[in-house]
Amino acid sequence: MSDTHVLIVGAGPAGLTLGIDLARRGIPALVVERADELFPGSRGKGLQPRTMEVFDDLGVLEAIHAVGGGYPAGMIWRNGERLREHHVFEQPAGPSEDSPYDEPWMVPQWRTQRILLERLEELGGKVAFGREVTGVVQDPEGVTAHFASGGPVRARYLVAADGGRSVVRRAVGVGMTGEEVDPFPTLVADVRITGLDRDNWHFFPQGEGTEDLLAICPLAGTEDFQLVARFAEGAEVDLSPEGVRQVVAARSHLAAEDVTEVRWASDFRPRAALADRFRVDRVFLAGDAAHVHSPAGGQGLNTSVQDAYNLGWKLGAVLGDGARAALLDTYEEERRPIAAQMLGLTTSIHRGETRRGGATRQLDLGYPASTLTAETRTAPGPVRAGDRAPDATVNGVRLFDAFRGPHWTLLALGTSAPAPSAAVRLVQGPAHETYGTGLFLVRPDGYVGWAGDTPDGLPEYLARFGGR
Secondary structure (H helix, E strand, O other), X not given: OOOEEEEEEOOOHHHHHHHHHHHHOOOOEXXXXXXXXXXXXXXXXXXXXHHHHHHHXXXXXXXXXXXXXXXXXXXXXXXXXXXXXXXXXXXXXXXXXXXXXXXXXXXXXXXXXXXXXXXXXXXXXXXXXXXXXXXXXXXXXXXXXXXXOOOOEEEEEEEEOOOOOOHHHHHOOOOEEEEEOOOOOEEEEEEEEOOOOOOEEEEEOOOOOOOOOEEEEEOOOOOOEEEEEEOOOOOOOOOOHHHHHHHHHHHOOOOHHHEEEEEEXXXXXXXXXXXXXXXXXXXXXXXXXXXXXXXXXXXXXXHHHHHHHHHHHHHHHHHHOOOOHHHHHHHHHHHHHHHHHHHHHHHHHHOOOOOEOHHHHOOOOOOOOOOOOEEOOOOOOOOOOOOEOOOOEEOOEEHHHHHOOOOEEEEEEOOOOOOOOOOEEEEEEOOEOOOEOEEEEEOOOOEEEEEEOOOOOHHHHHHOOOOX
16 A cells, blocks of 8 residues: 655655646655745756746746746956956857747746646645655565654655755665865855846956856846855855855945845855666656756756656656556666766866857757667658657647647658557648658657657557556
């Protein structure tokens, strides 16, 4: 007997995303969070285009668009005067039919999580706050989680989305391999400031180095600014309101009293680390519990959301559709290499070796080497099995509209297709310049799983994911 099918530990972006995906599939799940409320800070403020596509599918994009905004141009200050503009990102080409979301969208993390929680509750899910996990015990039939207060919870599977210091990861004996990205401690704070415009991301370099940089970014959709300050190696970071004010006064033309409110403050030392495994029997690691990034490049939250998006449909197939449990092995197979790649990217950006640009948008990531990927065409076109399925319009149907929901989609472009099962939506049309010609079976997470010239092999492929 289980209290729930899936226990999700941690109500951050990964945990809430997974909760939403399971709720819309009708899979019983419970999200538990050790704190008494959602994370209050702006930390992961940048949503990449691929994450915007995920949020489109999950039904939160309209709310995310309503409260966010694009990133402003940077402004370099020196001696109290504006020196020059600085473009933090490579400028995108602009939205296109296949990629309608072309640039990062700024939403403070606390607001993103509120939107995700509202969507979860709308779908009938919930978060139990004040539930701190102290231990995890597995057996062949399930997982039992024990808490600092309250009774244990029994589940068929447990997903650890409880952050970089994950209690669950340590409980199941998984180590993390990584490095310190740089030795300089960093302060991040959400503040109210007078005397700065909201049209620029303000940078106050102190000299040739970056160890004492101050950057102040207006947070879209709020009256707040996000302040980031780096300190010399070994320095103690004062997180008090007075300490934050003194940093601003010492490193800019602003006075301490111009910081009218300090709403949240934290410090960290940038590091990059990857969990040695993403699965131990019935326990899975997602988000910061599985990979810890430098914030440079805005990849941590986005990679975390996509961990959950990858795992959600697979848990749904096993728990709801009768797929074999071996399908869950492909979560680590697919996501761990992506996380390693993103860790390399964020570290390179942090060290100034790479600019934020096409790679940070995450639209070119895919699973071409996955055991779930089957490309059977003799002459594949521009989109192949394993690739992200781009948006397009086929016979008047927008594909992202057709993909939206927890189903598979079969695209028949320039060829015929048999009527699929009720679990697969069919879209037919002529050959398309974005996709080329062929049959494309799009997974529930928006990647092409199987592609063929004819339907031969398609029923056998689909049978791997259950009969319901």
